[in-house]
Amino acid sequence: MPDRYDVLVAGAGPAGLAAAQTAAAHGARVGLIDAQPRPGGQVWRHDVRREAPRAAREAFGKLRDVDVLASHSVVAVESSGLRVETPQGGRLISYGSLILATGARELLLPFSGWTLPGVTGAGGLQALAKQGWPVAGKRVVIAGSGPLLLAAADTLRKHGARVLGIYEQAPAAVVHAFARQLRHWPARAVQAIGLRLRLAGVPYRLGSFVRRAHGGDGVQRVDIETPTGTQALDCDLLAVGYGLVPNTELAQLLGCAMDYLGPHPHVSVDRLLRTSVGGVYAAGEAGGIGGLAVARLEGAMAGHVATGHSVAAHALLPQRDRERRFGALLSRHFALDPRLHALAEDSTLICRCEDVTLGELGGFTNARAAKLATRCGMGACQGRICGTALAELGRFPRDGARPPIFPARLATLAGLTTLPSDDAYRGS
Amino acid sequence: MSAQVKLSVNGLPVEVPAGASVAAAVAQVTMQFRRSVSDTRRAPLCGMGVCFECRVQVDGVAHVRACMTAVTEGMQVTTDA
Ligand SMILES: Cc1cc2nc3c(=O)[nH]c(=O)nc-3n(C[C@H](O)[C@H](O)[C@H](O)COP(=O)(O)OP(=O)(O)OC[C@H]3O[C@@H](n4cnc5c(N)ncnc54)[C@H](O)[C@@H]3O)c2cc1C
Ligand code: FES
Numbered sequence: 247m248p249d250r251y252d253v254l255v256a257g258a259g260p261a262g263l264a265a266a267q268t269a270a271a272h273g274a275r276v277g278l279i280d281a282q283p284r285p286g287g288q289v290w291r292h293d294v295r296r297e298a299p300r301a302a303r304e305a306f307g308k309l310r311d312v313d314v315l316a317s318h319s320v321v322a323v324e325s326s327g328l329r330v331e332t333p334q335g336g337r338l339i340s341y342g343s344l345i346l347a348t349g350a351r352e353l354l355l356p357f358s359g360w361t362l363p364g365v366t367g368a369g370g371l372q373a374l375a376k377q378g379w380p381v382a383g384k385r386v387v388i389a390g391s392g393p394l395l396l397a398a399a400d401t402l403r404k405h406g407a408r409v410l411g412i413y414e415q416a417p418a419a420v421v422h423a424f425a426r427q428l429r430h431w432p433a434r435a436v437q438a439i440g441l442r443l444r445l446a447g448v449p450y451r452l453g454s455f456v457r458r459a460h461g462g463d464g465v466q467r468v469d470i471e472t473p474t475g476t477q478a479l480d481c482d483l484l485a486v487g488y489g490l491v492p493n494t495e496l497a498q499l500l501g502c503a504m505d506y507l508g509p510h511p512h513v514s515v516d517r518l519l520r521t522s523v524g525g526v527y528a529a530g531e532a533g534g535i536g537g538l539a540v541a542r543l544e545g546a547m548a549g550h551v552a553t554g555h556s557v558a559a560h561a562l563l564p565q566r567d568r569e570r571r572f573g574a575l576l577s578r579h580f581a582l583d584p585r586l587h588a589l590a591e592d593s594t595l596i597c598r599c600e601d602v603t604l605g606e607l608g609g610f611t612n613a614r615a616a617k618l619a620t621r622c623g624m625g626a627c628q629g630r631i632c633g634t635a636l637a638e639l640g641r642f643p644r645d646g647a648r649p650p651i652f653p654a655r656l657a658t659l660a661g662l663t664t665l666p667s668d669d670a671y672r673g674s
Numbered sequence: 675m676s677a678q679v680k681l682s683v684n685g686l687p688v689e690v691p692a693g694a695s696v697a698a699a700v701a702q703v704t705m706q707f708r709r710s711v712s713d714t715r716r717a718p719l720c721g722m723g724v725c726f727e728c729r730v731q732v733d734g735v736a737h738v739r740a741c742m743t744a745v746t747e748g749m750q751v752t753t754d755a
Binding site: 378 | 693695697699702705715717719722726727729743744
């Protein structure tokens with residue numbers, strides 16, 4: 247396979263798949279990179295027990311003219327291309343245009359007991375279950391915020407889990423106001439009603455959140471705050487996610503400008519999805535949380551623009567703008583209750599890689615000083631979990647991305663000229 | 675519906691559907707994937723390659739993310755717990 251592509255797409259979720267297929271249809275040589283062993287991204291993640299949705303099967307079927315580079319993690323940026331780690335070793339891949347379709351991850355907030363085995367993200371447990379994680383017969387509590395909680399509950403039930411309840415932090419009045427807005431979005435309303443019907447019998451409690459998890463070798467019980475008081479619930483698994491944050495590390499490494507929605511950055515793009523760096527485009531969740539429909543439309547737009555077909559991209563703009571408005575509606579209604587920012591106690595671990603507690607971070611006002619003194623954010627996740635949480639808690643913004651953006655083998659990095667000197671690569 | 679794959683986790687035989695993750699195979703044997711720097715037990719958190727809590731040893735290679743790795747026949751997985 248050549249190590250140069252006309253169009254290189256980073257991320258093979260719905261956005262990246264649409265981008266790759268569109269660019270290839272215009273005759274470009276296209277490479278599609280993803281760190282996962284299979285394409286699909288988050289929503290179209292392979293499920294060992296169930297057939298992929300039709301839209302996903304169609305998208306996978308249109309990759310004939312695309313080089314799919316699975317299990318390829320982009321770890322760094324060089325002047326001539328992207329430094330990529332594969333199970334076989336490192337590669338340098340260069341490109342004419344680059345489309346960033348790096349998607350989003352879950353926002354995970356620290357609380358007492360969140361490091362116990364069996365406590366996961368909500369989309370996190372959904373992802374694990376799709377890949378065969380044993381949930382059949384397990385008592386699962388789902389909590390956090392947003393429609394992903396319902397999607398996760400649906401998947402988990404299909405895999406045989408006993409979902410004890412879904413605890414949404416947004417207050418009832420706000421969730422009901424959101425539901426009334428759905429009349430302007432008939433297709434979404436139909437989806438939502440279908441999901442609620444499939445989840446009939448599963449309690450959906452609003453204005454409620456998990457305060458603490460208890461257990462020994464794994465989670466056994468959770469304390470839930472509800473509008474009518476605290477409730478204790480025995481469970482085998484606890485899945486908590488507070489919405490999504492865009493993956494912007496690669497874009498930041500490339501020098502792309504960021505916009506902020508609250509404390510979390512997303513890639514700044516113009517009407518044609520051009521970033522501030524020439525020849526680099528961003529599509530899907532990387533450019534702000536918008537959901538599946540936005541990802542597919544923007545992927546197609548980026549594939550058009552990157553191959554010089556701006557008119558075709560313009561034609562998709564009205565549809566895409568409409569879908570982006572739905573994303574904005576969601577984030578407005580599922581805004582986080584300030585009480586969630588006070589969940590972590592002084593003894594709660596914030597940095598799970600280096601075991602740093604909230605108390606130890608007391609006197610610091612920026613990520614860099616905290617990192618040098620406590621190692622917070624220095625571990626393998628490179629602050630993706632703790633740095634994002636601390637930004638959400640209003641402590642301090644996350645430190646900018648630095649190479650390698652994922653831990654990589656020294657052999658992969660051997661050719662790299664831009665390694666920072668103060669935090670030498672750590673394999674763990 | 676799918677074929678099964680046989681592998682070993684901490685020396686114990688495990689069978690999971692083809693396409694399953696190493697994380698799923700490990701979870702059949704233990705919920706303790708790694709030990710943290712202050713010696714507490716950890717297991718997968720994010721399920722999507724971000725948190726690094728699921729690291730195990732796969733066929734002699736350390737620090738492999740179990741949630742990002744598909745099982746293969748005869749694979750030898752060792753946890754740190
Ligand atoms: C855990 C989780 C579960 C979700 N479940 C649902 C659901 O059930 N229904 C729903 O409608 N929406 C769900 N979503 C929302 C989801 O974000 C969107 O629906 C949709 O998947 C977004 O598409 P995308 O192409 O923008 O990004 P994604 O689907 O997130 O795809 C991005 C891809 O980029 C890859 N990537 C990122 N960085 C790199 C790198 N440096 N090197 C190589 N590859 C990289 C990732 O591995 C990933 O496959 C979920 C989100 C998350 C985080
Ligand atoms: S569970 Fe988070 S990286 Fe594997």
